Amino acid sequence: MAGGTIDKPLAWRSETGQARARARERAALARCWLRVSLAFGLGLMMLLLAAGEAHAARKAPSYKVEVIAEPRSVRRLLEQHLDISRFATRPDVTDDQFSFLITATPQQVRDLVATQGYFSPLVSTDVRTVNDLRQVTVRVEPGPQTKVTAVDLSFRGAVLTEDPSRENATRFAFSLHEGQPFSQGDWDDAKNASLRELQSRRYLAAKIYHSEALIDPRTHTAKLSVVYDSGPTFTMGELDVQGTKRYPERIVHNVNPISPGDIYDTRTVAELQRQLQNTPYFASVAIDLDNDPTKPLNTPVHVKVSEFPYHSFRGGVGYSTDNGPLVQGGYTYLNTFGAAWPFTIEGRADQTQQYGQVQLSMPPGLHGWTNSVLASYTTTDVSDTRIYSIRGGVQRSRTSQFLDYSYSLLFYDDQLDQNAAPPTRAHALVPGWSWTRRDTDDPLFPRRGNLIHVEAGFAVKGVLADQSFIRGYARGQQYFPIGVDDIVVIRAELGGVFTSGSSSGIPASLLFRAGGSNSVRGYGFQSIGNDVAGSILPTKYLVTSAIEYQHWFSHNWGMATFFDIGTATDTWGEKIFYPGVGVGARWRSPVGPVNLDLAYGIRNNSVRPYITLGIAF
Structure with a gap:
């Protein structure tokens, strides 16, 4: 057996040496960059820590505030709206600003508690420094709350001769009565509620002609007076419909309960909106009337609708103790035959019942009546009794704000299984x-x-x-x-x-x-x-x-x-x-x-x- 060595070519040895030299250079360069990166990261961390400490120092509040007052409603009012309380969390309040806030506090307290009917409060402010932090205490004794001793509601305009019941309804809606505490909020609410009631029927342009609250701080009493101007009686005219593109405008007119010349009534307007939203065609409905008192007769009823697309899918899951988990879904196509006939497939399944239905309806006709043909299949398995029910037929229905009607001719074919x-x-x-x-x-x-x-x-x-x-x-x-x-x-x-x-x-x-x-x-x-x-x-x-x-x-x-x-x-x-x-x-x-x-x-x-x-x- 012979042995020996094989020498690498000279050129190969030379290239290997150069590669090793380049590798040593890269390693040295990497170590240099690593030292630079560590130094930069350490410096950045120190800067961030310093900035965090400075930020935390800046976030420290300039002072603390405590409001002492009864009842609790007054205390909450002052805590929410006094400037001295609202600016307490800010770290940048200067000494001059702080002095101004302290000086303004008593008058602000008087103005705020006056809105609650307290017109003779005793106010004191106490400023102390504890552990380098200023602490402000605001003590308030609101004094007796003002009571309403007289309410005078009077009217001018057509309501005096046309419809005394509107006057009575307006008086009834005024919610601030003799003997009750007076507050600015209750006073405003009472005026607004009674005005809305007057405007809700006949008198769309009604307004408050004059209102006055006479406050006597010595006797803590309030005398209230309001004069309402009803303006003329408004009647409703034709519909002005906007937004119908996919579906015929006649759908809006067919479900419209308003006849030209009808006396304005918010309930009738609400019924129109409800009827439109009960149809499957409109995603949103907005209705308004002009309230120009110089043109009260046959005021146009502006109806703006936003339409649903032709196709819609819906689904949901739920749970009830009677039926257990449930899943349901449906699909509707709203333009069958190109004539806005809704076609609906829907189903529902839970532990006791499975249900499916197919229905084809016509668009609403006059007075909102809808005709439809339907077929359904239902299986019910509860209390060891199984019922399989097929149902099909025709139906005519109408839905309104307070009443729903339905007439039907349905064929039932049921099978009952028992033990x-x-x-x-x-x-x-x-x-x-x-x-x-x-x-x-x-x-x-x-x-x-x-x-x-x-x-x-x-x-x-x-x-x-x-x-x-x-x-x-x-x-x-x-x-x-x-x-x-x-x-x-x-x-x-x-x-x-x-x-x-x-x-x-x-x-x-x-x-x-x-x-x-x-x-x-x-x-x-x-x-x-x-x-x-x-x-x-x-x-x-x-x-x-x-x-x-x-x-x-x-x-x-x-x-x-x-x-x-x-x-x-x-x-x-x-x-x-x-x-x-x-x-x-x-x-x-x-x-x-x-x-x-x-x-x-x-x-x-x-x-x-x-x-x-x-x-x-």
Whole structure:
């Protein structure tokens, strides 16, 4: 075996040496840059620390302020609006500025508390330096609050001879009365509220001709006087419509409740706006009228709309204790046949029910009536009972501010599955009618008024129906305010299917069951009915009622106690009532009322929680 070495060429050795030299140069240069970078970073860090300390020093307040005053409303007013308080957090207040603020404080206190009806306050300011920080104490004794001893409201203009009821309504809207404390805010609010009331009907150009508040600081009394000038009666003329590009302008005119020559009324204008927003075409609606008192007759009604596009999609998710998680969605095309006919597909699914519907509607006709054709399929699986329902037909409906009407001719084809017997099927052609009335002081959070819904329908055996029957259903809620913070809510529900045969010949979706968050709390959803081998079958008759007392601790939060009772039965003589009691929390959320309830079902000794959103009606 032989061994040896191989010498690299001379040129190769020379290139390798040069590369090593360049590598050493780069390493030296890198070390130099590293030292420079470290030095620069250390210097920058020191500068930042120094700047931070200087910034923190500059942020230190020049002084502190404490306001001592009763009642608390006066103290808060002074803390928010006194210059000495507002500038306390600023670090750049000079000694001259500080002296000026101290000097101006007593007069500012007098001016501010005067807006609350205190015209003889005692004011003292105390300035001390503690630990190199100036501390300012402002003590205020507001003295007696001024009381209203006289209110004189008078009128001039057409209201004196045309409509005395407007004068009475204006007086009633004036919220500052004899014996009440006087404040500038309450005085302004009372004048503005009463003027808005006068302007709300007939007298669109009404104004305050003269107002005066005579304050006597010695007797702490206020005498108020306001003179209203109603101006002439305004009547409404034709619509001036702007913004209609995709959809015909006649839609606006068809839903218009205003006739030329009608006396101006904000309620009618609001009804026009509501009718337009109830259609699927307009994203926003703005309405105004000219208030020129020299041209009060047939004043044009200016309507400006913003339109939705032809295609729209919507969807949502939610949860309820009755039905569990839910998902829903829909699609609408607003220009079917190129004639603004809305075509809608929508669906909803939760733990107990799956629902889908297809509907084609015509644009609103005269007086806002809408004709449509629809078909739907619903499956319901609750209380060991499964109902499959197909529905289709035609409908004519109208929605207004206070009343909804609907006439329909619908065909029902239902199948009912239960534990103890084979599936049964029933169908019926039902002419129907429904009516809903809303009369509450607030549509979202009512305290006073009522809601009523009524339905009626019938079927004739042999006319696409297995059995003749008459069906009626009614539901109502009444709200009674108790004092300032409390509300009593009474709810009642009645339903009946009147027929000479059994309930098996009637489509199951037209029958009744009870139980759940919006029926009888303390029992499962639709768990009250005809119990056959564990299946809760729907029945001919339904009665439920509830009484609830709500106490509100603040504007948004309250609590409730309630008592519910109800039954669902095929034979009234064999009825069994199911009572429930409970307590709950109430929240006026930004999207509507939220109810959290805990109910006890007395008959079944069961405890159930409930979560509901909105008013079920």
